[in-house]
Amino acid sequence: MAAARQETGAEPATADREIVISRLIDAPRELVFEAFTEVRHLSRWWGPEGFTTTTRSFEFREGGEWVFVLHGPDGTDYSEWIRWLRIVPPERIELLHGESRDDPNAFESVLTFAPDGAATRIVMRTVFPTRELRDEAVEKYRAIEGGRQTLNNLAAYVADLVRKEAES
Template sequence: MTETRQDAQPATTDREIVVSRLIDARQELVFEAFTEVEHLSRWWGPEGFTTTTYAFEFHEGGVWDFVMHGPGGTDYPQWIMWTEIVPPKRITLLHGAYRDDPDTFESILDFTPHDATTRVVMRSIFPTRQLRDRVVLEYHAIERGEQTLGKLASYAAEVARKGAR
């Protein structure tokens, strides 16, 4: 007889980065912040980064092609393809520097309501543990992921305040 442990870690644990944040806005509003480039351009990326978008189609199979401009003047080409959209609960995407990038990774964003707030959990799964370790060390992926969710929290709270007036 084979037993399955309910508390066993997923097989991808050694290839994951998970960051989360409680955001002071309704689930629908937080989800909406991902649906239009006008929203994303106001908050996407770590502190000091801005974006320039070349293409944006928010639907399953759609692509967001953009460049992140770092505070030191370095440009980082980015490519995202939305693979699953379940409003207002989940977004799954592939993220790389360009289409067919061998270092493309999957991100799953879950939006869970808690009264008038929303818990966002961003789980990124890399093809290898070595790639995950490299982005953590070289690109400070954990801290920058937390900064990105912090910018989302500030933006969503601002939009929520304006909507309550």
């Protein structure tokens, strides 16, 4: 019966552990994907408003890692680690994200990049190991607002790239 419910569009079994954030970005999919996959771009927009990023190491390939520090506006540093699990240019990125390589609370995210006319619809679906970890991310770290701000930063950064390209 559960399978029948899923086929009719009912919520997935992970719904209580998920955060889903979507944003329409006024730029071609290939450019949005590039901004998400090249460290020279990522370090310029990654993170919520007021945060900056320092990359320690970066290897964008399946099984590769991005080790970085997010610097909060209050001076707090947050060690971060991402392993790229699956990459399908320019459509999809699957990743594991935690504080470090051995973080038992690391969560998985799937990012999809879909053309929407001349724009790109990016959807970031994050699944936490437990509902409690999801709730903590939402309440303590403001993950939903932070995710929206991060995608807004991406949109602004890509819009600037498009503008500069048009001027040259």
